[in-house]
Amino acid sequence: MRSERYIPYLLVLPSVIFLLFLFAWPLVEALLLSIRGSEGWTLEHFQRMAADLYFKDAVKYTVLLAVVVVPLQVILALCMAMLLGGISKGRDLFLYVWTIPLGISDLAAGIAWLAIFTERGYLNSFLQALGLIQEPRLWLSYETPAMLFLAVVAAEVWRATAIVLVILVAGLQLIPKEYNEAAEVFGATPWRRFWKVTLPLLMPSLQVALILRTILALEVFAVVVALGGRNLPVLAGEAYFWYNAYQNPGVAAAYSVLILGISVLATLLYLRLMRPRQEVAA
Amino acid sequence: MAGIRVENIVKLFGRVKALNGVSLEVRDQEFVVLLGPSGCGKTTLLRIIAGLEHAESGRVFIGDRDVTALPPRSRKIAMVFQNYAVFPHLTVFENIAFGLRMQKALPERLRAQVERAATLMHIENLLERYPAQLSGGQRQRVAVARALAVEPEVLLMDEPLSNLDALLRLEMRAELKRLLAESRTTTLYVTHDQVEAMSLADRIAVMNAGRVVQYDEPMKVYQEPADTFVGGFIGSPPMNFLRLPVEGSQARIQSLTLELPSSPPGKDVLLGVRPEDLEAHLEPQPQSFPARVLVVEPLGSHLLLTLAYEQQQLKVTVPPDFAAKSGQTLWLRPQPGRLRWLDPASGQSLTHARQA
Numbered sequence: 001m002r003s004e005r006y007i008p009y010l011l012v013l014p015s016v017i018f019l020l021f022l023f024a025w026p027l028v029e030a031l032l033l034s035i036r037g038s039e040g041w042t043l044e045h046f047q048r049m050a051a052d053l054y055f056k057d058a059v060k061y062t063v064l065l066a067v068v069v070v071p072l073q074v075i076l077a078l079c080m081a082m083l084l085g086g087i088s089k090g091r092d093l094f095l096y097v098w099t100i101p102l103g104i105s106d107l108a109a110g111i112a113w114l115a116i117f118t119e120r121g122y123l124n125s126f127l128q129a130l131g132l133i134q135e136p137r138l139w140l141s142y143e144t145p146a147m148l149f150l151a152v153v154a155a156e157v158w159r160a161t162a163i164v165l166v167i168l169v170a171g172l173q174l175i176p177k178e179y180n181e182a183a184e185v186f187g188a189t190p191w192r193r194f195w196k197v198t199l200p201l202l203m204p205s206l207q208v209a210l211i212l213r214t215i216l217a218l219e220v221f222a223v224v225v226a227l228g229g230r231n232l233p234v235l236a237g238e239a240y241f242w243y244n245a246y247q248n249p250g251v252a253a254a255y256s257v258l259i260l261g262i263s264v265l266a267t268l269l270y271l272r273l274m275r276p277r278q279e280v281a282a
Numbered sequence: 283m284a285g286i287r288v289e290n291i292v293k294l295f296g297r298v299k300a301l302n303g304v305s306l307e308v309r310d311q312e313f314v315v316l317l318g319p320s321g322c323g324k325t326t327l328l329r330i331i332a333g334l335e336h337a338e339s340g341r342v343f344i345g346d347r348d349v350t351a352l353p354p355r356s357r358k359i360a361m362v363f364q365n366y367a368v369f370p371h372l373t374v375f376e377n378i379a380f381g382l383r384m385q386k387a388l389p390e391r392l393r394a395q396v397e398r399a400a401t402l403m404h405i406e407n408l409l410e411r412y413p414a415q416l417s418g419g420q421r422q423r424v425a426v427a428r429a430l431a432v433e434p435e436v437l438l439m440d441e442p443l444s445n446l447d448a449l450l451r452l453e454m455r456a457e458l459k460r461l462l463a464e465s466r467t468t469t470l471y472v473t474h475d476q477v478e479a480m481s482l483a484d485r486i487a488v489m490n491a492g493r494v495v496q497y498d499e500p501m502k503v504y505q506e507p508a509d510t511f512v513g514g515f516i517g518s519p520p521m522n523f524l525r526l527p528v529e530g531s532q533a534r535i536q537s538l539t540l541e542l543p544s545s546p547p548g549k550d551v552l553l554g555v556r557p558e559d560l561e562a563h564l565e566p567q568p569q570s571f572p573a574r575v576l577v578v579e580p581l582g583s584h585l586l587l588t589l590a591y592e593q594q595q596l597k598v599t600v601p602p603d604f605a606a607k608s609g610q611t612l613w614l615r616p617q618p619g620r621l622r623w624l625d626p627a628s629g630q631s632l633t634h635a636r637q638a
Contacts, residue, residue: 176365176367178363178365178367179367179369181334181354181361181363181367182361182363182367182369182380183369183380183384184333184334184353184354184355185332185333185334185354185355185359185360185361185438186355186360186380186381186384186428186432187355187381187384187385187432188355188380188384189355192384196380197369200369200371201369201370201371203371276371
């Protein structure tokens with residue numbers, strides 16, 4: 001009996017060691033890196049980061065991308081999940097097709113969309129064939145930041161909506177069907193059933209999806225780099241350039257800490273705003 | 283208020299015929315219980331009346347309205363679900379008010395109706411709570427209050443007491459009976475619990491294998507079952523069925539002969555008799571037959587005896603002070619006027635025409 005008590009701990013130990021070694025330790029290292037200079041503690045890395053030419057744009061575009069992409073993905077995934085709920089035959093087929101992008105790495109996804117938007121890409125060929133443009137247009141240059149931004153939004157929505165969809169489909173299946181039936185019997189139209197019953201009961205799943213997607217959106221990197229290089233600066237990209245091109249781990253670490261800070265803030269905000277009402281009352 | 287009428291409902295689940303041409307009429311202000319074993323189609327029938335399922339054929343009327351093609355929200359019904367389906371994200375007040383909000387009721391009417399329904403169910407002090415803060419019995423009360431608040435033409439209840447523990451169920455049963463006797467709402471109530479059915483119903487529709495096999499007042503269903511299924515399903519212990527040889531217009535149990543109401547189609551006939559309708563004696567009596575005691579079970583209010591007559595077993599209840607031992611022979615006198623005669627081949631009663 002006594003020895004069995006240790007078995008659960010023994011079983012989780014490998015993963016705990018793995019996480020401590022590959023996540024917690026680097027995290028602490030990055031934190032230290034960002035606030036330690038040649039002569040002890042310092043804020044110089046943060047000051048240098050903030051003074052950099054790209055910094056403001058990187059913050060702007062990272063936040064803007066998250067603010068545009070995440071709601072789009074959630075709304076789209078919610079519509080898709082509700083549509084799936086209305087299909088009885090062939091439902092799994094739709095689900096599998098819709099989740100195909102999940103199996104593609106973000107860099108590969110970025111390159112696929114580059115093939116569409118590049119000068120000799122599919123979009124230009126298509127528009128030329130239709131006679132809408134005479135010669136190839138540049139979509140992804142520093143002169144067309146709006147178009148570049150839209151291309152990244154399109155690629156991100158295509159690539160990562162499926163993960164939200166999977167979470168919401170699972171969440172919808174957890175809602176007992178009696179709630180909807182009760183609402184139906186007591187006079188609710190499909191539209192009101194969605195707003196009054198399905199959506200509130202889906203809140204826990206929505207919360208998970210939002211937190212997950214927001215954190216990942218704040219770390220957006222490969223798709224942006226593939227499509228725009230540094231023409232559309234983002235925080236994770238800056239961390240990469242400072243570490244690789246400028247050989248300055250201190251500023252790179254400062255960027256990482258900033259991303260971490262925004263992520264934690266966003267998560268806390270979601271947790272607070274989307275708290276189940278029963279707990280508020282209790 | 284309104285009655286309910288269903289005509290020739292057929293419902294298939296894949297190849298299984300869940301309902302096999304069911305017709306049923308519930309009068310205005312009547313309390314009807316659909317009673318049957320699991321899988322008999324009673325819940326399916328209720329859900330078809332609610333509009334939550336669609337029948338392959340047949341029609342549903344509420345009052346004079348043909349509601350067959352209408353969605354549930356247009357049927358002017360209310361329903362109490364087996365697992366209550368009380369919305370966890372709404373307070374008790376908002377749960378009870380749900381149907382009224384959907385009807386866009388005026389605030390004064392809404393508040394008055396909610397308070398009236400909550401008071402009827404004795405939950406007026408819980409209105410600000412969330413369902414997670416309630417016990418199972420309290421949630422059950424919220425579900426009933428939500429249904430009463432909309433003042434429906436028809437109230438549908440799907441095994442509303444089956445998730446409560448035994449003591450609470452007894453209490454709620456009596457309360458429901460009082461409540462619905464007061465409000466006189468036409469009610470269709472599904473249960474597999476025969477005691478619940480007997481206690482609540484104005485009429486019981488006994489269902490088996492997708493059909494209504496008998497539809498009558500509780501005592502009639504109990505005393506005059508239409509067939510062996512009804513006799514065996516209702517009553518605890520169930521009705522005894524003894525297979526007896528026929529001589530002319532009489533059936534014979536050893537020296538005892540009993541008149542038959544009509545001559546049966548075969549050489550044998552089934553005698554249906556309730557355990558309390560056999561009077562047990564220690565000594566031979568006129569108008570009785572002998573049976574050997576196999577088991578004696580003291581059940582507090584009475585003794586339950588299992589006896590053997592020739593190769594057939596039967597159950598008899600006797601007063602608790604009755605001196606019976608296993609192995610003993612008792613003399614059983616059937617109560618005249620309490621006997622049912624059935625055809626052993628079909629199981630149908632000889633005197634009762636089959637319903638539906």
